[in-house]
Amino acid sequence: xxxxxxxxxxxxxxxxxxxxxxxxxxxxxxxxxxxxxxxxxxxxxxxxxxxxxxxxxxxxxxxxxxxxxxxxxxxxxxxxxxxxxxxxxxxxxxxxxxxxxxxxxxxxxxxxxxxxxxxxxxxxxxxxxxxxxxxxxxxxxxxxxxxxxxxxxxxxxxxxxxxxxxxxxxxxxxxxxxxxxxxxxxxxxxxxxxxxxxxxxxxxx
Numbered sequence: 001x002x003x004x005x006x007x008x009x010x011x012x013x014x015x016x017x018x019x020x021x022x023x024x025x026x027x028x029x030x031x032x033x034x035x036x037x038x039x040x041x042x043x044x045x046x047x048x049x050x051x052x053x054x055x056x057x058x059x060x061x062x063x064x065x066x067x068x069x070x071x072x073x074x075x076x077x078x079x080x081x082x083x084x085x086x087x088x089x090x091x092x093x094x095x096x097x098x099x100x101x102x103x104x105x106x107x108x109x110x111x112x113x114x115x116x117x118x119x120x121x122x123x124x125x126x127x128x129x130x131x132x133x134x135x136x137x138x139x140x141x142x143x144x145x146x147x148x149x150x151x152x153x154x155x156x157x158x159x160x161x162x163x164x165x166x167x168x169x170x171x172x173x174x175x176x177x178x179x180x181x182x183x184x185x186x187x188x189x190x191x192x193x194x195x196x197x198x199x200x201x202x203x204x205x
Contacts (some may be wrong), residue, residue, distance in 0.1 A: 003158055004160075
């Protein structure tokens, strides 16, 4: 495995390889969402259970229009206020698309704030991404960390974007019935409620 420049990273992703990239939080391993075989490789790269869903990174809500997902008005309001940034929006998705990333009926979407990663997505489309570390181990915060890690399947290389050690994203589920915080993170509840109003009551599962 080697360090890649932007053009090499884009070329690797387009041919179906898995690469490590900088993100707003830590380094991640990424594959093009539309390449089902490459996304499947992400799970073996990390020896990750296939039912632990992968998030998808986009550049803006414009990318969402091409995906087979629900996109309620509340999701658009959140995206307009907090994207790009540390907010993952979980919405309903077609079963085939959800299954590709290890989910059943939803997709978690986040718009990348990291300029280098955003440039990659601009050229490759949405990316399925998981943190660049062996499943259950500490994440990588630099390209050097990635190069030193033993992987379950080979990576084409790592795009060096400096040190990444940002706050974890807040995860919010949005549907036509309401919205719910699924993971606390960089955004406070009050910031979300200022956009959407009070969080919806818990649903009966």
